[in-house]
Structure formats: structure tokens, C-alpha cells
Amino acid sequence: MKPGTTLAACSALIGRDLTLVWRRRGDALNPILFALIVVALFPFALGPEPDNLRRIAAGVVFVALLLSGLLALDTLFRGDYEDGSLEQLVLSPHPLALLLACKIAVHWLTTALPLLIVAPLLAEMLNLPHAVLPVLLTALALATPLLSLIGAVCVALTVGMRRSGMLLALLVLPLYVPVLIFGAGACNAAQAGLAFMAPLLWLGAGLVLALVLAPLACAAALKISLS
Amino acid sequence: MPEIDIHDRPALLEARRLAYARNDEPIFGPLDFVLHAGEVVLIEGDNGAGKTTLLRVLSGLLEATSGDVLLDGEPLTLAKLSHQVALLGHQPGLKGDLTANENLRFAAGLGGVRAGISPATALAGVGLEGFADVPTRELSAGQKKRVALARVLLAPVGLWLLDEPYANLDLEGIKLVNRLLEMHARRGGAALITSHGAYAFTSGTPRRIPLRGSLREIPPAGAGQPGVPR
Numbered sequence: 001m002k003p004g005t006t007l008a009a010c011s012a013l014i015g016r017d018l019t020l021v022w023r024r025r026g027d028a029l030n031p032i033l034f035a036l037i038v039v040a041l042f043p044f045a046l047g048p049e050p051d052n053l054r055r056i057a058a059g060v061v062f063v064a065l066l067l068s069g070l071l072a073l074d075t076l077f078r079g080d081y082e083d084g085s086l087e088q089l090v091l092s093p094h095p096l097a098l099l100l101a102c103k104i105a106v107h108w109l110t111t112a113l114p115l116l117i118v119a120p121l122l123a124e125m126l127n128l129p130h131a132v133l134p135v136l137l138t139a140l141a142l143a144t145p146l147l148s149l150i151g152a153v154c155v156a157l158t159v160g161m162r163r164s165g166m167l168l169a170l171l172v173l174p175l176y177v178p179v180l181i182f183g184a185g186a187c188n189a190a191q192a193g194l195a196f197m198a199p200l201l202w203l204g205a206g207l208v209l210a211l212v213l214a215p216l217a218c219a220a221a222l223k224i225s226l227s
Numbered sequence: 228m229p230e231i232d233i234h235d236r237p238a239l240l241e242a243r244r245l246a247y248a249r250n251d252e253p254i255f256g257p258l259d260f261v262l263h264a265g266e267v268v269l270i271e272g273d274n275g276a277g278k279t280t281l282l283r284v285l286s287g288l289l290e291a292t293s294g295d296v297l298l299d300g301e302p303l304t305l306a307k308l309s310h311q312v313a314l315l316g317h318q319p320g321l322k323g324d325l326t327a328n329e330n331l332r333f334a335a336g337l338g339g340v341r342a343g344i345s346p347a348t349a350l351a352g353v354g355l356e357g358f359a360d361v362p363t364r365e366l367s368a369g370q371k372k373r374v375a376l377a378r379v380l381l382a383p384v385g386l387w388l389l390d391e392p393y394a395n396l397d398l399e400g401i402k403l404v405n406r407l408l409e410m411h412a413r414r415g416g417a418a419l420i421t422s423h424g425a426y427a428f429t430s431g432t433p434r435r436i437p438l439r440g441s442l443r444e445i446p447p448a449g450a451g452q453p454g455v456p457r
Binding site: 004008009011012013015016019020023024079082083084085087088089090091092093094226227 | 286287288289290308310312314316317318319320321322323324325329332333334335336337338339340
């Protein structure tokens with residue numbers, strides 16, 4: 001009898017989740033489409049004056065990405081919960097927090113990273129000054145994993161409930177607001193020619209903290225949800 | 228306990244005054260029983276008698292309200308347990324988008340593999356040769372059950388907790404489960420299985436633990452099997 005190594009378990013999990021996303025790659029496009037639609041609608045609503053759009057560009061891109069992330073969040077554990085894979089995950093002889101960290105990483109990779117890639121396009125649609133783009137991308141690169149980690153804890157808490165969508169949004173949004181304030185704040189500061197490092201550093205600090213704590217909280221929350 | 232022969236070894240699993248209540252409503256217990264290596268024990272009970280809950284408590288997914296579970300003579304913790312227990316629940320734990328083989332390979336990566344068996348031989352062992360590359364979504368309920376059984380077969384553990392392993396299976400499948408259980412018992416493993424009727428277990432007479440909501444104890448081995456109303 002040989003129990004597998006933790007490394008083998010993690011790579012098996014990552015491989016499986018990537019395969020699953022690939023088999024349903026149509027669904028994986030949903031967050032991108034959603035963000036594109038939201039951003040495309042703003043000029044119609046506000047009028048196409050470039051100056052107007054430039055002022056709100058960073059904030060709109062941030063909110064669009066945040067909301068489309070929220071849209072994809074529910075799928076993080078839902079499928080595994082419904083078909084019983086989650087129980088097998090909890091019963092596996094490896095640290096649950098580590099396995100969940102792998103799951104969250106794959107989720108970020110497949111839902112947030114594509115958004116990060118289309119972010120320059122979104123920014124261009126709203127006429128964001130090119131000089132601010134690097135700040136926006138840095139802020140998003142720090143903020144999206146943070147959002148995924150915070151969101152994962154809330155999903156883990158609500159996965160045992162039916163129709164948890166509204167509750168999830170209520171739980172998640174207050175926690176997302178500080179991330180939004182720091183992220184969009186950095187971009188606005190850069191646009192106004194002010195110092196923008198401080199909010200970025202705050203985001204980085206939050207990300208480091210969440211990287212360590214969120215998988216543990218997630219594991220504890222899932223055990224509660226399963227009982 | 229009037230236990231003999233194989234039972235001089237320490238018990239693999241022992242429950243003492245084990246009970247579980249949800250929101251102060253007793254689901255089962257208090258329950259005492261001992262499970263030795265090489266034994267297959269059937270947990271009998273009507274729908275809602277708490278069979279599934281009992282298995283979830285024993286697998287460590289739920290925490291017992293009172294009483295103790297001892298594994299190899301030591302109190303049970305999830306960390307220790309997971310190396311020794313395979314659980315077959317109501318949901319087969321399979322991904323519909325993955326093929327049977329991919330599902331088993333994932334299970335093998337997650338929990339390890341028993342020496343001398345591979346996902347392919349495990350599938351053959353449950354009579355699903357030729358289905359390795361079929362997405363499990365396209366399999367019938369009975370075939371899914373078989374894939375889930377193959378996962379249990381693959382796991383390098385001594386204790387099987389099988390929740391309704393006979394459900395959805397045809398006669399051939401029921402015989403198969405019995406064969407697997409016998410083989411597992413012969414190599415020193417143990418299994419707890421639930422069923423709402425013992426009709427399925429055709430080979431030998433397994434010891435039974437009747438479960439009827441609140442308290443029941445185990446009849447001494449060999450005593451007349453209590454009939455369970457169906």
C-alpha cells in the first residue's frame with residue numbers, strides 16, 4: 001500500500017481542474033464577455049466624450065473585472081460539492097488547505113488571468129491614458145488573486161446552501177470594497193500625477209496575508225459546510 | 228462481546244456509546260460495536276434510520292455528538308483516518324466531463340494506489356473493460372456506481388465504508404460487490420456497508436448492526452438475525 005505524495009495529489013488536482021475547464025472552454029469565456037459588455041455599455045450611457053471616459057476609465061475597468069469575477073466565483077466549489085468530489089477531497093490524506101490553494105490557483109488562472117489579458121483592451125475602449133496602463137495592470141495583478149482568495153472563503157461558507165448566490169454577494173461585497181478602493185485609488189492617483197505606490201503596497205500586503213490565511217479559512221469553512 | 232477466532236486481534240474500529248444528533252434531534256445511537264480486520268459488517272435500517280449519517284461520522288466528515296470512535300485503539304481524527312478509510316457515498320464523486328479512466332487516475336493521484344493494481348485493472352475488476360475512455364456523464368447509474376467501486380478498490384486503505392453499495396446495481400453487479408467484499412476481507416481488510424435490506428448479500432452471513440433511529444445494540448454474533456421490516 002502506498003499513499004501518494006502530497007505533490008502528486010496537488011498535481012493530479014490541478015491537472016483535473018484544468019482538464020475540466022478545457023472540456024467546458026465555452027463557459028470559461030463568460031467572464032470575459034461580461035466584462036466586455038459592461039465596459040462597452042458605459043460610453044453609450046455617458047456619451048462618448050473622451051475626457052469624460054478618461055476620468056472614469058480605471059474605476060470602470062476595475063468594477064467590471066470585480067463583478068465578472070464574482071460571477072465566476074460560485075463555480076469554484078459548486079460542481080465538486082454536488083457530485084461528491086469535495087468529500088473525497090476532504091477525506092484525502094493530504095492537507096486540505098494546500099489542495100484548496102491549488103483549486104483557487106487554477107480558478108484564478110482560468111477566470112481572472114484571461115480578464116487581466118483583455119484589460120488593456122478594456123482600458124483602451126475607455127480612453128485610459130497609456131501612462132496609467134502599467135499601474136492599472138499592476139493593481140489588477142495584485143487585486144484579482146486577492147479577490148479570488150477572499151471570495152473562495154465566502155464560497156466555502158455558502159456552498160452547502162441552495163440558492164446561495166444572493167447571500168454570497170452580500171458576504172463578499174463588503175470584503176471586496178477595500179480592494180477596489182486601493183486598486184482603483186492607485187490608478188486615479190497615477191492619473192492625477194500623484195504618488196501611487198502606497199495603495200499598491202497595501203494590496204500586496206493584503207495578498208500576502210490572504211495567500212497564507214485564506215486557504216486555511218477555506219478548509220475550515222468547507223468542513224463546516226459539509227457537516 | 229462473545230468474539231472469537233479472528234477477534235483476538237485489536238479491533239480495527241470500535242464505537243462506544245456513539246450517538247449523533249442534529250439540532251437536538253437524535254439521528255442515531257447510542258451505538259456500540261466493534262469491527263475487526265477481515266470482517267464485513269452490514270448496517271441495516273429503514274430509510275432515515277441514520278445509516279448514511281453513521282458512515283459520515285465514522286469517516287470523520289461529521290463529528291459525533293457523544294461517544295467515541297476508536298481506530299486501531301486510538302481516538303479517531305480526520306488526519307489519521309484518511310490514510311485508512313475509503314468512503315463510497317451516495318454521490319459517486321465522479322466528474323461527468325472526465326472519462327472513467329481520468330476519474331480513477333485523479334483518485335489515484337489524490338489518495339494513492341494499492342500495490343499491484345492500476346486504474347485500468349481496477350476498471351476491469353468491476354466489469355467495465357472497454358469503458359475506460361467514455362465520459363462518465365454517458366454511463367448509466369449502475370455503471371457510475373461501478374466506477375466509484377473501482378475507486379474504492381484502488382485506494383490503499385484497510386477500511387471500506389460503503390453507503391448502499393448495492394443501489395442501482397444489477398444482479399451481476401450485486402454479486403460483484405459481494406466478491407469484492409470477500410476478497411477485501413480475505414486480505415485482512417474490513418468493510419462496513421449499509422443497506423435497507425440484507426437480501427443483497429448472498430455470500431455468507433455478515434454480522435449485522437440494526438439501526439433504528441435511536442438506540443439499538445448489536446446482537447451477539449451468531450444469534451438469530453433480527454428481521455428488519457421492509
